[in-house]
């Protein structure tokens with residue numbers, strides 16, 4: 001039953017168990033209304049989950065949230081920022097890691113300063129900036145790697161059949177047609193080797209297969 005001024009609710013009794021506001025930790029005792037006088041947050045006197053029963057509960061609740069936040073956001077963000085090395089190169093990857101660390105420090109500071117709107121806006125910005133594009137590029141990385149393996153197998157098979165490498169890749173049928181525009185070069189050298197180059201996110205960061213060196217990536 002809701003509390004009124006005429007019928008004091010149990011939470012207003014001085015012998016009632018400790019209760020603290022979930023928003024500002026004000027001690028909720030002897031109140032005529034189920035509402036925190038400090039911050040205005042309403043609570044349900046019949047629902048223990050609408051208040052904290054101890055300050056320690058508040059601390060453990062906060063720790064749980066931080067842990068969930070770390071697992072839910074920092075790990076995917078960090079994983080995607082590191083993955084960016086393979087898709088868009090070392091400089092972009094380092095920039096994303098730096099942005100992620102700096103951005104999350106600002107998020108933590110704005111949480112401490114109790115500016116939730118800024119914290120959430122920044123959190124959302126960081127996640128959207130780092131995660132979706134890198135996940136998309138990761139899918140493309142897997143697709144292109146498997147296409148490259150088929151291309152290399154095609155070139156080697158061609159040589160086994162005809163005694164020389166194919167002059168171009170026109171005889172190869174792409175498994176995923178979208179991969180064609182990401183294959184940058186196929187070259188046969190006068191020394192009898194061949195090289196295949198393709199990119200994921202930016203043309204300046206090529207993955208490659210060179211017959212006498214094996215698989216490689218641009219900075220190596």
Ligand SMILES: [Zn+2]
Nearest residue numbers: 021024036039
């Ligand atoms: Zn409060």
